[in-house]
Amino acid sequence: MSNSRILPEFDLLVPQSVSEAVDMAARYGDKAAVLAGGTDLMIMLQKGTATPDYIIALGEIDDLDYIKYSKSDGLRIGALTTITQLIDNSTVKKNYPALWQACKSHSAPQIRNVATPLGNIMRASPSGDCSCALLALGARVVLEGAKGRREVLLDDFFIGYAKTARKADEIAVEILLPAVQNGLTSSFVRLTRTNFDLSKINMAVQLDMSGKTCNEARIAVGAVAPTTIRAKKAEALLKGAKITDELIKKVGSAIAKEIKPIDDVRSTAEYRREVSAVLAERAIKACL
Amino acid sequence: MKKRSITLYINGEEYTITVQAHHTLVHVLRNQLNMTDVKHCCGRGECGACTVLVDDADAPGGRKPIDACMVLAAMMDGKKITTVAGLEEDGKLHPVQQAFIDEGAVQCGFCTGGMIMKSISILEKNPKAKEDEIRSELEGNICRCTGYVKIVDAVKKAGSWSTKR
Numbered sequence: 001m002s003n004s005r006i007l008p009e010f011d012l013l014v015p016q017s018v019s020e021a022v023d024m025a026a027r028y029g030d031k032a033a034v035l036a037g038g039t040d041l042m043i044m045l046q047k048g049t050a051t052p053d054y055i056i057a058l059g060e061i062d063d064l065d066y067i068k069y070s071k072s073d074g075l076r077i078g079a080l081t082t083i084t085q086l087i088d089n090s091t092v093k094k095n096y097p098a099l100w101q102a103c104k105s106h107s108a109p110q111i112r113n114v115a116t117p118l119g120n121i122m123r124a125s126p127s128g129d130c131s132c133a134l135l136a137l138g139a140r141v142v143l144e145g146a147k148g149r150r151e152v153l154l155d156d157f158f159i160g161y162a163k164t165a166r167k168a169d170e171i172a173v174e175i176l177l178p179a180v181q182n183g184l185t186s187s188f189v190r191l192t193r194t195n196f197d198l199s200k201i202n203m204a205v206q207l208d209m210s211g212k213t214c215n216e217a218r219i220a221v222g223a224v225a226p227t228t229i230r231a232k233k234a235e236a237l238l239k240g241a242k243i244t245d246e247l248i249k250k251v252g253s254a255i256a257k258e259i260k261p262i263d264d265v266r267s268t269a270e271y272r273r274e275v276s277a278v279l280a281e282r283a284i285k286a287c288l
Numbered sequence: 289m290k291k292r293s294i295t296l297y298i299n300g301e302e303y304t305i306t307v308q309a310h311h312t313l314v315h316v317l318r319n320q321l322n323m324t325d326v327k328h329c330c331g332r333g334e335c336g337a338c339t340v341l342v343d344d345a346d347a348p349g350g351r352k353p354i355d356a357c358m359v360l361a362a363m364m365d366g367k368k369i370t371t372v373a374g375l376e377e378d379g380k381l382h383p384v385q386q387a388f389i390d391e392g393a394v395q396c397g398f399c400t401g402g403m404i405m406k407s408i409s410i411l412e413k414n415p416k417a418k419e420d421e422i423r424s425e426l427e428g429n430i431c432r433c434t435g436y437v438k439i440v441d442a443v444k445k446a447g448s449w450s451t452k453r
Contacts, residue, residue, distance in 0.1 A: 005315075005331035005357070012289050012309035012362055039358050042312070043332050055309075059363045085346070108428025110355045110406070111333050113344075196334070196427055 007045045011054045018064070018144050021056055021171045026146045028054045029168035035059070036079050037115040039107075040123045056171075064173060067092065074179040079172060083112040083120075083130070096177060098186035098204040102133035105188075108196055118175050121154070124164045127199045127223040127266075131158070133188045135220035135228050136204035139177050145170035158227035183209045187286035189279050193266075199223050200267035201276060203255075205283040207238070214238045219251075219280070224259035224272055231255045234280070248284050252277030294365035298323070299374025307361040314338040314356035317371070325373040325401055326356055333358040336429030339402035341409060343368035349412030353405055355428070372401035375408075384408050387446035388439070395433035403429050407443045415450045417443070 013032070015021035025032060033052035035041050036059070044050035058064060064080040069091045077086070086092045086103045093100045099117075106112055106120075106129050120130035121141060131154075140151045146169050157165050166172055190202035201223045208216040217238035219231040234254040241247055261272035295304045298321070307316050314331075317323040317340075329337035338356040342364075351370065375382035384407050387393070394400050403426070410417050410425045417425070422443045423436075431439065 005328065007310040007312065009290065009308075009310045012292065012360070014289075014292075014363070035360075035363075038360065039333055042358055042360075045310075046332065057360065057363050060365075084352070088346075107333075108336070109409075109425055110336060110339055110353050110428045111358070113347075113352045113354050114358055195424070 005046065007042070008048070008051065010045075010052055013054055013056045014060055015056060015058070016060055016062075018061060018171065018173055021058060021061065022144050022146060022169070024054070024056050025171050026169040028056075032056050032168075034122070034171060036119045036122075037082065038119075039111050039115040040119060040125075058171075069095070069179075071179050073176075075175075075177040077117060077175040077177075079116065079118045079174065081116060081118075083107075083115050083117060084109070086117060087112070095180040096133075096137055096186065098133040098136055098188040098206060099130065099177075101188040102129040102190075102202075102204065105129065105190060105195065118172055121157070121175070122164060122166070122172055124158050124160075124162045124227065125198075126161065126225060126227050127202065128228065129188070129190060129199060129202055129222070131228045132190075132199075132202045132220045132222040133186075133204040134175065134177070135230065136188075136206045136218045137177055137186060138206070138218060139175050141166075141172050142174035142176060143167075143170040144173050151176060155230065161226040181208075183215070185209060185287040187283045189283045189286070191275055191279065198266065201261070201272045201279065203276070203279045203283050205280075205287055207243075207284070207287045209243075209287075212242050214241055214243055219255065219283075221255065221259055221276065223266070224261040224276065229259070231258050233258050238284075243284070243288065248281050249277075251284065252280040255280045289362075292362040292365070294362060296361075296364060297366075297368040299370060309360070309362050311361050312357050313340070313359050313361045313364055313369075316361035317356060323371060323373065326371050327398055327401055328357065329398070331357045334428075334430070335399070335402075336406060337399050337402040339405040339429065341370040341405055347409075347412075348414075349409070351409070351412075353409040370405070372404050375404070382408065383449050384411065384443070384446040387442040387449070391438045391442040391445060393435060393438040393442040395431070395435045399429060399431045399433075403431065403439055407439075407446070410443060411447050411450060415447050417447055419444070 032054040186206040327337040341351040
């Protein structure tokens, strides 16, 4: 039945609360898939790359659709919040430009109206645009499970291609981003053949600046390894340094060395290495 | 559950039906309700032929375009849905439909329903949308006759009518 437009049969579970969803996840474990927006899962069902017996659809849980910002908690994004809602949110646009740009260039309007940033994380695709921006921004995923609530830093959340640290009896309910402080800037860049395509390579940069000096940098690169990764050697070059054109070139070369891209349907390893340095330059300059 | 009883409000009519859990909205519209004005094409959210408008209090105009192939019908309980067949009012076409005719923005016609639904959402968000915005907003709608120029002209024309009124 691969590639059929009719999905294979499954048992649909429609929890009305997070605790009900957690009970279902605990009961059915690996036999269940979780559906929020569904724009990834629907395609995986069609292709047969996901074959769940049960689907836990979160769509009717009332309190999972929100964007909240405060100086004490930072930004909180609910599991049912769509990419369009983030684009239309002025706080996201102003305080988290990398995330806003990733959302803005993501897929097409009809998909953005349904797809969720948390779903982008849960898919754990190395080319996920929201995943890339959120990794650079130091996001955490909030998981609710039978044993309680825990927060996992995105750095520790992607453990392999399409694999996350979520346990089968947990439901991801929220993305948390640290509150922004003076001097913090970010940007997101990507390369695609047409805008609608998945990224050949994407990159997000967050810089903590004092004047021309970079106190701290976080660089996330996607589609260059089994997961979205941090370019830590390149980050180290920026830490405590005055940002000059020469330094930006060095950072670009460091990233090109640090990533481990492959040849695939969307690009080649050689090209990805070559353009990673260019993207680094664009992303850093966009922050300044 | 393998089946679910749901109520949909499509083009102003109420339909209470039992749907299979694994059937998408486009499948139910076409095969269960015989609403073949909604086209089923790529089935994976790439071409936009199955675009319908669904109520959303936060969206401009109170509704938003989605691909009907990307959502389960069973999860649409209580939703108000507009398809291209529901646009006409008192025998009068929607301005976007009229503009598509006037500009000759239809070739084979397969993408047209989805194009019109998406175009309406563009103008409900910004009646003065310029070429760039129209083109980027129509990114999720593919016309394989490649008639985009006239489609963009039609959206501009419909926009100019609505700002005059």
